[in-house]
Amino acid sequence: MEMGHFFLNVVLWFSIYLIVALSLNLEYGYAGIPNFGRAMAVLIGAATVGYAVNHILMLIFGIEGKIVEASGILKSAANSMITQNPLIGIGILVFSLFLAAFIGAVAGILFILPSSRLREEYLTVTLLAISEVLYLVFNYNSSIIGGCYGVSVPNVLAWIPEDWRVLSFAVFSLGVALIVYLFVERILTSPYGRLLKAMRENENVVRAFGKDILMIRIKTAALGSGIAALAGALYSLYSVNVIASTFFRVEWTFFPFLMVLLGGMGNNKGVALGVLSFVLVKLSLTMYKYEIKSLLHLPFEAFWLEYVLFGIAMLLILYYRPEGLVKEKPVMTPAIKQALKKSFKKAEDTDYAKGMEYRACEKFEESYEN
Known part of the structure; x- marks a missing residue:
């Protein structure tokens, strides 16, 4: 390779995995919802492209x-x-992403409802x-997205020469990941983000302040699933098939x-660093x-090497550094910053007053001795 x-693959996989990891950090890192069904939302995003978008285009083209x-x-x-007409490809691309996010959010609500009180x-x-x-269901039912055979999807970048296709999709995916990052960062530094952290630490305290834990979980699951579905749609459009x-x-x-x-956890910058580290190691292992x-x-096949190493890495992280590469920090809102400034100013004034009083006492003692 x-x-x-190799660099383009790093950018592409970093972008796709960053979207998934940010959605998981929103649910697990901030809200404390251990969503071990994250693959479901990614699959929903891919199925949206393979089933919904394909059927809409089949109706338009009159294909049965x-x-x-x-x-x-x-x-x-x-x-x-x-x-x-490149605008058609761009339109299909943008429409697929929006539709995947919407269906992913709806699916997140539907699948969290039976278990949200657990x-x-x-x-x-x-x-x-x-x-x-x-x-x-998706893998063994060929009527949805072709089952184990899979289905083809249009090449939305067919107007770009094949040599430039990977670069173009890597840059576009990185742009989508950056938008998702800024969006998640904005949400999680808002009062809603602090509410999620409070729910993660102690649900009873949140209930005592009149907040509905069930609704918070449902909203968070919808938001996280909608974001994760974007990754499934992007990957399917890049690979031009859904399996x-x-x-x-x-x-x-x-x-x-x-990652x-x-x-x-609870730190988007740290998550981005974790995703980059993981992708670099994973692609390097694929090469060597x-x-x-x-x-x-x-004594085992090379195919299993990455699973063994990543399993060991997870155990070591949990045992020796559970806070991760970048430790979670409190959210510094303008109100908190202003309060801290006032407290620091008050402390400085108090120290200054104590210093003046100490120096006055020294002068009094000197004059008394003289």
Whole structure:
């Protein structure tokens, strides 16, 4: 793999994983909702492109038939039109992202409702089970997104030469990730973000102030799922196909948890650093895993190397540095900053007054001795 291609892959995967990790940090790092069904929202975003967008375009182009066969015909027709008119491709891209975010948010509400009143340990298992059931339904039902065969989706960047396609999509994905980052950062530094932290620390205190924990969980799950669905839509549009087996729990649930833990929960800057570190290690292992296996004489296939190393890394992080690379800091609002300034000024004035009193006493003692 050339260094230029490696760098583009780093940018692309950093962008996609950052979106997923930020959504997980919103739910788990801030609100304390252990969503082990994160892969479900990513799969919903991909299914939106593979099913909903494909069916809308099939109606527009007048294509009939089963989704598996019809998607290939649709892809050829749409690519020809996008090549002639790039605005069509851009329109499909933007529409797909907005639709994926909306459907992802609705799905987040629907799937959190049956389990929103559960305690953390039961909520974790329930969300994981719901995610696995949905994965199996999509993987073995060919009428939705082709099952294990998958479906094709239009190449929204068909008007760009193939040599520049990866670069263009990497830059666009990075732009989307930056918008999501700024959006999440803005939300989490607001009173809503502080409410989520309070709920994470002690739900009873939040209830005592008249807040509805159930509604907070539902809103947070909707927001997090909508953001995560963007990553599934982006990945599907980049790979120009949707295959359900691609969105399994290790890649889209456990790895994002590792990124959040590595960077630091409740800290978006730390999460971004954790995602970058993870992507660099993961792609480097993909390049050199066979050389590492041969050098260390490992007794298992090279394919499992990254799973073993990342599993060990998670255990070490949890044991030795649970706060992550960047420790969570309190949110410094303008009101808090103003209050701190007043307290510091008062402390300085008090120290100054004490100093003047001490010096006056010294002068009095000197004059008395004389």
